Amino acid sequence: MPITILQFGISGLLISWENIISSKTSRKIYHFNKVILKVFKNEIVDSVPTYCSLTLYFKQSTSLIKLKNQLFNIYHTIDFSTDINSHHWKIPVCYHPSLGIDLVSLSSTLKLSIDEIILLHSTPLYTVDFIGFLPGFPYLSGLDTQLHAPRLSSPRPLVKKGSVAIGGKQTGIYANTSPAGWNIIGRTRFELFNAKDINPCPISPMDTLQFIPITLSEFNTA
Amino acid sequence: MIKILSTGFYSSIQDAGRFGSRHLGVPVSGCMDLYSFNLANALLNNSSDCSVIESTFIGPTIKFLSPTYIAITGAQCHLLLNSKPIQINTVLQICKGDILQIGKTIHGCRNYLSIIDGFDCEIILDSQSQYNGLTKSSTLQKNQIIVINKTSRTIKNRTTVKLSQNLFTHEKLVAFKGPEFCLLTDELKHKIFSSNFNLTSQSNRMAYLFKQDIPYGINDIITSSVQAGTVQLTPSGKIIILMRDAQTTGGYARVLQLPEQSISQLAQLPFNKKIKFSLED
Incomplete structure (x- = not known):
């Protein structure tokens, strides 16, 4: 199922996955979040992962419309099978x-x-x-x-x-x-x-x- | 330095907010009325992240232990310096020993006291904003001494700003669609946008609650992110508006999202007063 990206608040983008709690979704959110935090480290203020969503809060000067397309593109290049170094x-x-x-x-x-x-x-x-x-x-x-x-x-x-x-x-x-x-x-x-x-x-x-x-x-x- | 002689009803140190820790469940906090906060710092030519004292309904009484410059913004209220009335929204030069009383609010309910180059309070996770469990206390304490940042700056041109009283009496509250707006039936939409909602006294820096319920609500969602200005609708039909100390995630449907200007407007709304949502695309 494809992701959706919606503006949420003055400087937030809410990225949503299928509305179910699953370990597969959690893994995708984890990997996506990790990559996004690296790519946009100068623009992102906060990032909040949950069960089936990831909310990115950007600096207020950031153009959210431009970002949306970039996020879709990045999402499709991620290898979700990468090992997670968990404790x-x-x-x-x-x-x-x-x-x-x-x-x-x-x-x-x-x-x-x-x-x-x-x-x-x-x-x-x-x-x-x-x-x-x-x-x-x-x-x-x-x-x-x-x-x-x-x-x-x-x-x-x-x-x-x-x-x-x-x-x-x-x-x-x-x-x-x-x-x-x-x-x-x-x-x-x-x-x-x-x-x-x-x-x-x-x-x-x-x-x-x-x-x-x-x-x-x-x-x-x- | 300043000394808090009396704390008022609910006063705390706040700044622009605590950013960068929301993934750890840490609320943003910061000034409820960011508009008045920014004005308070701008009057003194402060940087926009200088901390201020936010007071609610009745402000603190403060003794200044060193000369400085201050500004007070926000609600229209009784202000006394050494027992003489003073103006709001202007720069005030303070001498050692001066006593400032921020009294009862008349229109609006929160005041902001800025000081030249800001207060020097404990910084927890990049912010001075007081929050229960993070900072030593969540409010100002009687007899507390607060340090002012060292500065050699003086202010020659004293700006005064005149603001319209309407700022504090607007009933119309501009709102945008929230993530779950699409789940509302036409009947619920009609109820939400045609009803008046009166603020209850259970409201605080975390969330605002209203007297009126709508006849029914919508189902909980799978826990997802929320922020200041998120308008939630509970399954039993209660409307909740999250404010600056909002939790980072929540499980009620997020039907509307308020712009910054509406959050600042709500921050000045006294208990029992009403608002009416107005949808903008």
Whole structure:
């Protein structure tokens, strides 16, 4: 399926792929983004990849109409089979009900024991599709369908930094204290975002990620 | 240096915005009313990225610990220097010990205080704009001391700008089509462009919410990018307009996109006041 390119905002171009979440699309977006960032490094201000779109924000003096054609041309020259140099992350998570405050209710909603939830959540190899929403929040794919669970009917005003959660078909980690509408099942001390680091967000799109269960005493001494 | 004697209702250091980190989920932030921000810096011949103090409804009271030049722009408001009324949209020469009070707004709701060559606050990811979780605090603090950038510049020709009051009372809000505009039924389009929308007090620098819902909305989209000025329509028919502290991605349909001028106009819209969308191609 061909891509579409649409102006979005005063200096943005929204490039869209077919409206489905797939690893094939994620790979295409990854490679395209990488090439574009090199070719237009003097014109681009920000580039935001998501599941099936890539938004490029340009300096306001850039002529977007001219760019559109260039982008189409570049897209057709890219080799999407190139290897991706991705990193694998092991995230220690304590799934104790005192930290995973929705584990008990989720267990009855899903008709699974807490141990089964922990096993199903810590077995898959997740892919980081992109970082979005708030600083350092990774959008992950690969959640076991048995763990798909509705969001809370009303969001909590504040959840603790490092909360690991399930919302709909997605799972993620709250990088900072924030409002949240997902079911909290555990917590990690892994630092997802530090604005003062040279690389504030160590996890990148296309990285793989696994949750490693730890005990409450391991969590407390970590 | 300056000292914050009282902070006002909601005051923060802001600049043109934090660019280059949106792929890490970092919002752009920056001044809500970029028009007034640019004017505040232009009056002092500052570079366009100098940081300013943005205040909301009631501004801060500030003591100047060194002589300098300042300008105040934005909402029409009560302004006092050493208890004497002063003008908005002009250059003011400040002596050591002077006390400035930015009082209640009359028309509009945000003010901008620029200072010659800008404030020297912590720079996080290339910007001084205060944002929760990135900078030490998200607002000015009582008794906080703020450093001014060193400068030997003085200002001889003091420009004053006269602005029309209409700037703050326009109800018509110009909007362009957003990425999901094509998903709107004719009935929804009619509702959106014929209704008045009153701003609720739950609105903030991240998003504006409105009192009126339309009878029904459209389905969520697969999470994609959003930006300041994105007008979202939720499945239950709520209209949300994202502002400068907007999250980088979102899952509601993006039915309209506001131009810069409309975002600045909204930044000055008080709670309960109404707007009406006007579509332009």
